[in-house]
Amino acid sequence: MRVAAIALLLCTTAATAQTPPAISVDTLKTVTQTLSSDAYEGRAPTTPAETKTVAYIVERMKAAGLKPGNAGQWTQAVPMVEITATDVKPFVFTGGREPVSLNYRTDMVAGTYRVVPKVDVKDSDVVFVGYGVTAPEKDWDDYAGVDVRGKTVVMLVNDPDWQTPGRDGPFEGRAMTWYGRWPYKFENAAKHGAAAAIIIHQTEPAAYGWPVVQSSWTGPQLELDERGDHMDQSQVIGWMQQAAALKLFASAGKDLGALTAAAQTKGFRAVPLGVKLTTGFGNTIRRQASQNVVGILPGKTAPKDVVLYSAHWDHLGRCDAVDGDDICNGAVDNATGVAGLIALAEAQAKAGPAKRSMVFLAVTAEESGLLGSRYYAEHPVYPLANTVGGVNMDVLNVEGATRDFVLEGAGKSEIEDLAKPIVLAGGRTIAPEPNPERGGYFRSDHFSFAKLGVPMLSGSSGEDLVKGGTAAGHAATLDYIANRYHKPQDQYDANWDWSGAVQDLSVYYTLGRQLADDTSAWPNWYRTSEFRAVRDRSRPAR
Incomplete structure (x- = not known):
């Protein structure tokens, strides 16, 4: 992206970010509670629970106003071996x-x-x-x-x-x-x-x-x-x-x-x-396809250019029992992310089509090694050379509003420069990763796209909670990892505070909208990034 284009987009972004989009908390609650209920059995791919999960996501994408995103189909088959x-x-x-x-x-x-x-x-x-x-x-x-x-x-x-x-x-x-x-x-x-x-x-x-x-x-x-x-x-x-x-x-x-x-x-x-x-x-070997779910809000003037939102729908299914409960419900990880995907689809559809297309991708088998996103990246429905960039959502903040926002793997791409003024306009600061040793940048689906050149934002609330500060935020992080992460205890809680999730989704909305409406925007990786060369090869004209 040219320096002048970045500067223009940053100014436009900062101004637009003053008015956050209407993100439906009811959608966040309903989708999360539904997908993490025992009826969905932990959403393991290639099980009967997948059929129910995919059907529900398609139903919500339709209701949000999206169109089928894969040549008239809502899904992309992902060949799996179990x-x-x-x-x-x-x-x-x-x-x-x-x-x-x-x-x-x-x-x-x-x-x-x-x-x-x-x-x-x-x-x-x-x-x-x-x-x-x-x-x-x-x-x-x-x-x-x-x-x-x-x-x-x-x-x-x-x-x-x-x-x-x-x-x-x-x-x-x-x-x-x-x-x-x-x-x-x-x-x-x-x-x-x-x-x-x-x-x-x-x-x-x-x-x-x-x-x-x-x-x-x-x-x-x-x-x-x-x-x-x-x-x-x-x-x-x-x-x-x-x-x-x-x-x-x-x-x-x-x-x-x-x-x-x-x-x-x-x-x-x-x-x-x-x-x-x-x-x-x-x-024991079983071969069976799983499904990525693909919805699209077609662009008005540059429909072949794509801005991508992604989240993984899968979790662990049946797992080690705790107090007789052997369903790993995956409420936070990642029913919340899918809920965010649907809420963003609703907000973007209500705002009307942008110049570029917006694709909403719910991928399978993230918990098995980013398999669904890897398959899409290697067999894209929309060419990666035409994919401008986007946002991946893996776990939303349900602990409340924060004073800070964290960029995972900071220092890699120009998409970070576009996100920062949006965060600042919302009254928050950019904070360093509190736990960089966890390697979060390499543990979710944005990495599948990064490896093939597409810059995807991986950023979310930091730990400086408005109610309780960093001590409370860090304690909440440690408590989740120790007591709920990848365990049957990761269940929906009606007492969650969704204000932090809404803060983050407002950032994702504005960033996506700006990328979709400014047809000159083509964020690249920094020259020091390991992903720069593949992006340059995919778009030599730029």
């Missing part, structure tokens, strides 16, 4: 001072991306590969000088410098990078030929406790149904509790604490543990 591990054998490590056996669910979880009926790993040499990172641009390679083909790699979660205050450090300090995320670590292990890849779980650097790992990594697991059946991936992927890892390393005659410290320094070299892993399990 793999359910059966009869999972313990992780048995031999060759150390004494055998170590780790039990499924309590000590470890295991699965596979491979679409095969049976997995067997026998007497696989175990190697500790630090944080499992290969980053040539940082002159960092935890696999340097070691051949792990056919072996088992054990690695740490997050980045090597996650304990560094601020953002100073080779991996942005406290802020998690893509290298710290578990999907990257498994992907990199597979590239190096590892037969098995195991991450050591620690609550603080993982940003969630073991129950989250247990509920997310047991039961049916989804992956895109693609050619080759993912045979290029490791046979086994999984996690082990930190206490179990301490037991394993002690048996191998190694000090996990000392090796962790070594792994945090450049030049670390992988350490064979001198033990072998044996494990295995069967797989």
Whole structure:
């Protein structure tokens, strides 16, 4: 985007933001309560609950005034393969001072991306590969000088410098990078030929406790149904509790604490543990399409240009029971986001068509690794070269109005420059991420679009609550993560305060409207961003 165009759009945006749109709190409440009720069984993809969920979202999009967004259809089929591990054998490590056996669910979880009926790993040499990172641009390679083909790699979660205050450090300090995320670590292990890849779980650097790992990594697991059946991936992927890892390393005659410290320094070299892993399990395989839901408000004069709003409709379905309740309802995560999507559709439709089209996308299988958004990005209904940018909504604020607004992964794209004056015009400040170690930027559906060049805003209320300040806001965040996130307790509460959600949705509305009405606006990534090159290639004329 040209500097003059940015300046003009910022002025227009700041003026327009003085009058927030009418966001229906009734819609937010009704959609959230409905989708998170037990009748929707936790909204697991490819289950009977999906049919009910998709039908309800379509019904609400129609009522909001949208049109079917996929060549006259409301949905986009997303081919899925469901793999359910059966009869999972313990992780048995031999060759150390004494055998170590780790039990499924309590000590470890295991699965596979491979679409095969049976997995067997026998007497696989175990190697500790630090944080499992290969980053040539940082002159960092935890696999340097070691051949792990056919072996088992054990690695740490997050980045090597996650304990560094601020953002100073080779991996942005406290802020998690893509290298710290578990999907990257498994992907990199597979590239190096590892037969098995195991991450050591620690609550603080993982940003969630073991129950989250247990509920997310047991039961049916989804992956895109693609050619080759993912045979290029490791046979086994999984996690082990930190206490179990301490037991394993002690048996191998190694000090996990000392090796962790070594792994945090450049030049670390992988350490064979001198033990072998044996494990295995069967797989029940089911192939079935899931659905993204696509609605559109067609543009008046530039209908081929698209501004995108997205939110994921799925959750975990049936999960580990708590007090007899085995439905992970996913009220906050992410029935609220879908409610926000519908409320925005209503507001934009009432305002009338903009010059550009607005697409409202409810994607599937975010909880399984951003699969629905990844499929859309790789098979877009509307070309990504014509997708101006947009907003992704994953969890709305139900704790009340805030004095601040946080941009996740700040410092990446010009769309942030467009959002800031809207926030300031609403009387709020821009605050740094309070918990950048959680790697939020890489954990939701905007990342699928970012990787292919489309700048999407990922921003929401900060923790400085009007009622209670930052102490109350931070306590609410910690309470949600500890007691409700990915658990049956994430249920609708009639006492929620929606004023913060309305604040954020007003920002999203104004940003989307400005992008859709200014046909000169084409926000790009900053030149320092890892996503700039792909955006430039997709739109060479700009």
